[in-house]
Amino acid sequence: MEPITIVTNKSVPLMNDNIDTDQLIPKQFLKNILKVGFGKNLFYDWRYLAPNKPNPDFILNHDERKDARILITGENFGCGSSREHAVWALKDYGFRVVIAGGYSDIFYMNSTKNGLLAIVLPKEQRDILAKAGADEEVVVDLPNQEVRYRDDHFKFDIDPLWKNKFINGLDDIAITMQYEDKIREYEAKIPNFD
Amino acid sequence: MQRTMFDKIWDRHVITGETGAPQLIYVDLQLVHEVTSPQAFEGLRENNRQVRRTDKTFATMDHNVPTKDIFNIKDQIARKQIDTLGHNAKEFGVRLAGMGDVDQGIVHVIGPQLGLTQPGMVIVCGDSHTATHGAFGSIAFGIGTSEVEHVMATQTIWQTKPKTTGIHVHGKMPKGVYAKDIIMGIIAREGVAFGTGQAVEFYGDTIENMSMEERMTLCNMAIEGGAKMGNVQPDQTTFDYVAGRKYAPKNMDKATEYWSQFYTDSPEAFDRIIDFDVTQLAPYITWGTNPGMAVPVDGQFPAINNDDDQKAYDYVGMTPGDKPSDIKIEFAFFGSCTNGRLSDMKIAAEALKGHHIAEGVTALVVPGSRTIKEEAEKIGLDKIFKDAGCDWRDPGCSACLGMNPDQVPAGVHCASTSNRNFEGRQGAGSRTHLASPAMVAAAAINGHFIDIRKETA
Ligand code: SF4
Numbered sequence: 234m235e236p237i238t239i240v241t242n243k244s245v246p247l248m249n250d251n252i253d254t255d256q257l258i259p260k261q262f263l264k265n266i267l268k269v270g271f272g273k274n275l276f277y278d279w280r281y282l283a284p285n286k287p288n289p290d291f292i293l294n295h296d297e298r299k300d301a302r303i304l305i306t307g308e309n310f311g312c313g314s315s316r317e318h319a320v321w322a323l324k325d326y327g328f329r330v331v332i333a334g335g336y337s338d339i340f341y342m343n344s345t346k347n348g349l350l351a352i353v354l355p356k357e358q359r360d361i362l363a364k365a366g367a368d369e370e371v372v373v374d375l376p377n378q379e380v381r382y383r384d385d386h387f388k389f390d391i392d393p394l395w396k397n398k399f400i401n402g403l404d405d406i407a408i409t410m411q412y413e414d415k416i417r418e419y420e421a422k423i424p425n426f427d
Numbered sequence: 428m429q430r431t432m433f434d435k436i437w438d439r440h441v442i443t444g445e446t447g448a449p450q451l452i453y454v455d456l457q458l459v460h461e462v463t464s465p466q467a468f469e470g471l472r473e474n475n476r477q478v479r480r481t482d483k484t485f486a487t488m489d490h491n492v493p494t495k496d497i498f499n500i501k502d503q504i505a506r507k508q509i510d511t512l513g514h515n516a517k518e519f520g521v522r523l524a525g526m527g528d529v530d531q532g533i534v535h536v537i538g539p540q541l542g543l544t545q546p547g548m549v550i551v552c553g554d555s556h557t558a559t560h561g562a563f564g565s566i567a568f569g570i571g572t573s574e575v576e577h578v579m580a581t582q583t584i585w586q587t588k589p590k591t592t593g594i595h596v597h598g599k600m601p602k603g604v605y606a607k608d609i610i611m612g613i614i615a616r617e618g619v620a621f622g623t624g625q626a627v628e629f630y631g632d633t634i635e636n637m638s639m640e641e642r643m644t645l646c647n648m649a650i651e652g653g654a655k656m657g658n659v660q661p662d663q664t665t666f667d668y669v670a671g672r673k674y675a676p677k678n679m680d681k682a683t684e685y686w687s688q689f690y691t692d693s694p695e696a697f698d699r700i701i702d703f704d705v706t707q708l709a710p711y712i713t714w715g716t717n718p719g720m721a722v723p724v725d726g727q728f729p730a731i732n733n734d735d736d737q738k739a740y741d742y743v744g745m746t747p748g749d750k751p752s753d754i755k756i757e758f759a760f761f762g763s764c765t766n767g768r769l770s771d772m773k774i775a776a777e778a779l780k781g782h783h784i785a786e787g788v789t790a791l792v793v794p795g796s797r798t799i800k801e802e803a804e805k806i807g808l809d810k811i812f813k814d815a816g817c818d819w820r821d822p823g824c825s826a827c828l829g830m831n832p833d834q835v836p837a838g839v840h841c842a843s844t845s846n847r848n849f850e851g852r853q854g855a856g857s858r859t860h861l862a863s864p865a866m867v868a869a870a871a872i873n874g875h876f877i878d879i880r881k882e883t884a
Contacts, residue, residue: 250735251619251735255849255852256849256850260829260851261830263462266469266507267469278851308620309623312619313849315553315571316462316571317463317553337624342571343571346571346574346577395449405573405577406474406581409451409581412442415443416442416453419453420453423453423455424685426682427678
């Protein structure tokens with residue numbers, strides 16, 4: 234996994250609450266057996282008026298926002314189905330950081346597995362970030378757990394375990410395999426009803 | 428210290444880690460389906476890893492499968508996912524109920540049906556409605572594909588222990604009101620995020636009097652209130668349901684004794700309690716584009732309070748002040764892991780018996796599993812459905828999410844026994860109205876929703 238430390242980049246605001254995974258990546262695009270290639274269909278129903286016909290009003294289609302790597306959004310982001318494709322689509326599109334008021338639990342867990350940094354900030358702070366112009370940079374500083382924009386410094390929380398994973402780009406399974414002895418010990422104690 | 432059923436199961440499964448931080452939890456059962464597993468198997472292959480416990484893993488095909496002419500999958504990508512699961516199961520030695528197998532069906536229907544789902548277990552699946560299995564007094568929740576791979580490789584998962592909410596459901600259910608209405612009523616009142624990330628337990632006399640199938644409906648939709656899982660404490664009803672099933676324990680006495688330790692000491696053990704009296708509850712239907720946008724059948728659609736409401740009204744083509752009976756129903760869907768079990772089929776058939784669906788209505792009946800289909804046919808339900816003008820299909824998720832050809836056309840209002848009314852969920856532009864099987868049957872007959880309490884009173 235690609236490590237994340239400090240992301241200094243343009244942002245794009247999409248302040249709707251409850252953006253669900255059907256919106257992030259509609260089901261007709263789930264029929265793939267790889268993890269890549271989902272980015273072009275991110276926010277499909279909002280982003281396109283018809284196949285290959287981008288909606289010029291949708292902010293992700295604005296030329297000056299196209300290379301933004303930080304998404305600022307509303308409450309309860311990523312609710313709905315557990316599809317990890319939603320995170321793959323955000324990542325494949327190019328987002329490295331999402332800043333929302335909260336996340337569905339499954340979405341949050343999926344983000345930690347795929348190196349998409351999902352940050353929680355209160356509404357007042359997100360409203361300030363949402364004003365960042367297309368040419369302005371927002372700094373997400375993971376080691377210091379801080380989002381910086383102009384003169385504002387917003388602190389955020391993150392579990393030390395996830396922080397360590399992001400900063401070092403660690404693979405989960407390899408970490409868990411260090412506990413092999415304990416897993417075996419547990420398995421020996423599982424009750425048997427045969 | 429007072430502990431909940433959830434605490435007791437959780438604590439037993441911790442391999443390492445402290446409460447409050449991510450803990451490594453042992454998984455007793457992983458259910459697998461074709462949509463969220465290919466990348467997981469691919470990851471194992473890339474890293475030269477095995478499925479650690481094939482005896483604790485079970486796969487089936489449900490999301491993509493056609494419900495008609497089932498071996499003729501026209502969608503090339505769907506076919507590829509289905510074939511891929513077949514190859515992967517074989518290569519990794521995972522048990523599979525494949526296309527046409529008597530055990531095949533919606534993953535959350537077959538787990539309980541086969542006796543794989545048991546009290547006291549930790550159960551995961553790459554699907555949010557895994558919450559269904561919590562009805563057995565197990566910890567059951569949906570996970571993403573990377574976690575699927577992690578569980579395959581290690582039989583464990585990293586999780587932070589969630590907070591608990593107890594929902595005290597009490598009172599006698601009025602006629603015409605079902606488990607579906609209880610959970611829809613709770614979500615309508617408490618909102619789609621009331622349970623975010625939490626372990627929700629339903630308890631009280633109403634729950635104690637419910638069948639396992641009703642409990643499953645309830646727990647299934649806990650996720651629509653944001654909950655990570657919905658649980659019911661195991662009791663004699665649970666033990667009787669599990670006993671004798673294909674993968675049930677052989678020594679039921681020993682199993683029951685073990686399972687009986689998983690109860691909540693007292694409601695004080697919950698972090699929060701919600702009270703829900705069902706005595707005056709009405710059947711519910713959704714008007715909008717999330718399951719919380721729901722009203723009682725005798726209610727009116729609410730005023731527009733925010734952009735989301737406006738967007739929902741625009742999408743469904745209705746206006747505030749409209750009533751459920753104002754919706755012109757042209758599609759009816761009976762099925763899904765919420766209401767696709769035999770008892771649901773019986774309720775729908777009962778309502779449809781001797782009637783015909785209204786002109787211009789298309790009705791799909793999709794049993795949750797092949798076994799349910801066969802059982803329903805044995806007691807003649809298929810005939811009742813067909814005589815009423817419904818289409819009797821093979822099992823699968825079908826129009827619950829329209830990943831197969833079963834889709835609701837754009838602009839059409841569908842009365843549906845499923846669990847999600849999101850934009851485009853049942854097909855691009857489809858307008859979903861969630862309700863109980865009895866309400867959907869009545870809507871199909873009349874071409875609009877009616878208050879079934881008046882008819883059944
Ligand atoms: S029936 Fe619907 S909700 Fe249930 S698993 Fe299938 S798609 Fe998901």
